[in-house]
Amino acid sequence: MTLSQFEIQDINQTVLLWLDEVRKRTLIAMQQHLDISIKHDARDLVTNVDRDNEQFLNAKIRSYDSEASIVSEEGFGDHQKNMQGNVWFVDPIDGTMNFVKEQADFAVMIALYIDNEPVLGWILDVVNNVVYHGGPQVGVFANQLRLEQPNNDALSDGIVLLSGARLLYGMFGYDKIAKAALGYRVIGAAGPSFLRVISGRAVGYSSKMMPWDFAAGQVLAKTLGLSISDIDGRPLDMLSSNIVLVATNRAHRDILMLHQS
Incomplete structure (x- = not known):
């Protein structure tokens, strides 16, 4: 189902209002x-804010789009088996360790897919009060500023962002990728890392992610002409964990070659 421009704008403005309220509550x-x-170990945390934000957003979605399904992190969503119809993804606090220990480099993320097609994505940088939002029918914006496609730099020309734990143990060729890049960083959260790639501050990002970690970022990255796949170059499975790779087209090719070598 293709939505009209009016419907797209109505959904976008509605979610932006939700996120404004979520930001106030979070602060x-x-x-x-x-x-x-x-949750699973000492590095996998959850807070009352994660749960409260998810319950708030899921309630808003169910009121606004009563036939929709929700895939969300903290257990208040649906046990989704397929991508038919309207499927919303909610990450109420992305980067909970950063949220707890640094109060920086965390985000709130929402995405809407219809029949497995990306429609709209939102990544809220809570601390800096910027929402990166949009989709293929409207483009991508940072608040009201329209973003252009980042320069198509190679891996050797820019910074790559990687999962710290997997880099430490040399998994998925991350050690070779880090050495081949102009520089590398570990941010520790998907949303802030995606934002660095879509805004051109990094040429690529790879980590193991759950659907709510990458759903919004994938919408924005694809809209801006970036490449996104799993670490073997295959399309992402929207209902399971993936080793996600998002990058400029040139850096994406460079990273896939290093991973496969």
């Missing part, structure tokens, strides 16, 4: 005591 919560729990 207030940051000044208060955080209820922090461990």
Whole structure:
């Protein structure tokens, strides 16, 4: 189903209002005591803010789009089996460790796919009060500023962002990729890393991600003409974890070659 320009704009403006409210709630919560729990290990945290934001956003989505399905991180979504119809992805706090320890480099992310096609994505940089949003029918914006496609730089011409744990153990050729790049960084969160790539501050980013980690970033990256796939060059599975690679077209080719060598 193809939405009209009016429908796209209505959805976009509605979600921007939700995100403005979520930002206010998150900033207030940051000044208060955080209820922090461990999910799988000491590096995998969840807070009351993650849960509260997800419940708030999921309720908004269900009220606005009652027939939709929701894939979200903290257990308040649906057990989705396919990508038919309207499927929303919600990451209520992306980069929870950064949120807890640094209060920087974290994001709130939402995406809408219809019949497995990317429609709209939103990445809220909470601290800097910037929402990166858009999709293939409208382009990509940082608040009201329209973004252009980043320069098609090679891996050797720019900074690459990588998963720290997998870089440390030389997995997926990350050690070779880091050495081939002009420089490398570890941010520790998907949303802020995607933003560096789509804004041209990095030539690529790769990490293991769940669907809510990459859904919004994929919408924005594809709209800007960037390449995104798994680390073997295949399309991403929208309902399972992937080793995601997003990069300029030249850096994407460079990284795939290094991974496969």
